[in-house]
Every structure is written in structure tokens, then in C-alpha cells.
Amino acid sequence: MLVRLLGTGGWMPTDRRETACVYFRDGADVLVLDAGSGFRRLVTDPELLAGVERLHIVLSHFHLDHTAGLVCLPGLKHVPAREVWAPGRLVAGEPAEELVHRLLDPPFLAGDPGDVTRIFATAVHELSRDGEIGPFQVELRVQPLHNGSTLALKVNGELAYCTDTAYDEENVPFVRGARTLLHEAFWPGDSTDDVQHSAAGEAARIAAAAEAERLVLVHVSPLILDEEELVASARARFPNVEVGRDGLEL
Ligand SMILES: [Zn+2]
Numbered sequence: 001m002l003v004r005l006l007g008t009g010g011w012m013p014t015d016r017r018e019t020a021c022v023y024f025r026d027g028a029d030v031l032v033l034d035a036g037s038g039f040r041r042l043v044t045d046p047e048l049l050a051g052v053e054r055l056h057i058v059l060s061h062f063h064l065d066h067t068a069g070l071v072c073l074p075g076l077k078h079v080p081a082r083e084v085w086a087p088g089r090l091v092a093g094e095p096a097e098e099l100v101h102r103l104l105d106p107p108f109l110a111g112d113p114g115d116v117t118r119i120f121a122t123a124v125h126e127l128s129r130d131g132e133i134g135p136f137q138v139e140l141r142v143q144p145l146h147n148g149s150t151l152a153l154k155v156n157g158e159l160a161y162c163t164d165t166a167y168d169e170e171n172v173p174f175v176r177g178a179r180t181l182l183h184e185a186f187w188p189g190d191s192t193d194d195v196q197h198s199a200a201g202e203a204a205r206i207a208a209a210a211e212a213e214r215l216v217l218v219h220v221s222p223l224i225l226d227e228e229e230l231v232a233s234a235r236a237r238f239p240n241v242e243v244g245r246d247g248l249e250l
Helices: 037-044 064-076 088-092 096-104 113-117 171-175 200-209 227-235
Strands: 002-007 021-026 029-033 054-058 081-086 123-126 131-133 136-143 150-155 159-162 180-184 214-218 241-243
Touching: 002 037, 021 037, 029 037, 029 136, 029 150, 037 064, 064 081, 064 096, 081 096, 088 096, 088 136, 088 150, 096 113, 096 123, 113 123, 136 171, 150 171, 159 171, 171 200, 180 200, 200 214, 200 227, 200 241, 214 227, 227 241
Parallel strands: 029 054, 054 081, 081 123, 159 180, 180 214, 214 241
Antiparallel strands: 002 021, 021 029, 131 136, 136 150, 150 159
């Protein structure tokens, strides 16, 4: 399984980072976690989808830095199956399909509401439980510590992805068993009083308690200019840490 980070920023894209998107490839199947602005790389770097027959798009929640990339879908019509899996009922209390329509329907982008499942995606699924998505095993946990809940996600039991959450110890048993943890670090420092987001030291605490092998910090704030500060804050608690950068292969 090939894993590549397509977007490692949070909130807004910068010259350095697109927003949230993680790419997994297994033969003719690609799965992405989140469709932030980094999702556009599937259009601008065609190699990523060469020979791909099924694209599975799994959303952690609906905030725009995780969904704005869905505007790129009309550029991916060469992939026969383009399916969105979204936790509408779990994190927003509304059906996934309605929420995806709300994002893309007229007057925002599509010319006609039917375009969403004709031109953009070939299907929109309600993501509500652990299961297989193509050849990928996807596990999920609702993270309540954000404005609106979000999902922590795990792929093939190997890689856990926890973003858009304040420090949440309940993620430790969920992450346990995964070798790699992608965890948000919106702020440097050992802790933060931001009730929506985590500091690098808090990401490191989760990685250490869950006995991960590797921690990659993602969803970095565009306001952070000194990334070494993020690493230093985390390294005190978990040595094998780095800041994710767009294009990094894991
Ligand atoms: Zn976000």
C-alpha cells in the first residue's frame, strides 16, 4: 500500500501546504482521507490516478478545509467509479448525500442538482461504521472535541488519522496497533487552551500512549512559521516525530 500526503495544512492553503488530503493506493483502487485543497493534486499530478478504476473519498467531517477539493471531481471523470463516503448522520445529524449536495449544488458549482451524482461522484454513501471500502479496511471513531464532531480514521489497521480534535485521550485505544499516527498539531507547545485543536505535545502524548512507531504532524496552522517549534514540542514526549509536508510518502 502506497501512502502519500497530498495536503498537510489546516484551515486554508498556503504557498507551502494544501489542506487536508491523504492518498492510499492499492492496485487499481485509490482511497483518500479528506478532500481538502490537496485533493486537487489528483488533477494536477495525473500519475496519481494512472490506471486507477475506483476512487474512494472518505471524509472526516464537512468543514471546507476537508471538503473544498470536491470541486475538482469533474476533472476526474476518467476514473470510472468515484465514490464519496461521508459521516453525515454521525457528525452532523443529517444524511451524507444531502450535505454533499448542499456543498456542490447550484448556485455554488453544479449546473443542475443531478450533476452531483452524474458528473461529480458516481455515488455518495453514508459512512456510519467500520468496514471494507474497496480493498481497504476502514475503522472510525467519533471525536467529540471539535465544533461539530469529526471522525478519527484508521486504514488497514496500520495508519491512524486524528485531525480536527482537541486533545482526546479516548483516541489512545483507537490508535493502538497502528504503526503510523497522523495527528493534527495546529499549535506548537506541550498543550493549548484551544478547545477545537491540539498542540504538538498533545499529539505526541497520544502517539506515546498508543505505542505508535511514527508520528507525523498534520493540519498545521497557516499561522505557524517556525515548524521546528512543532517538532521540538512533540519530541520531548515522542522521539520519532516529523512535520508532514505535501508530497511526503510514508
Ligand atoms: Zn480542518
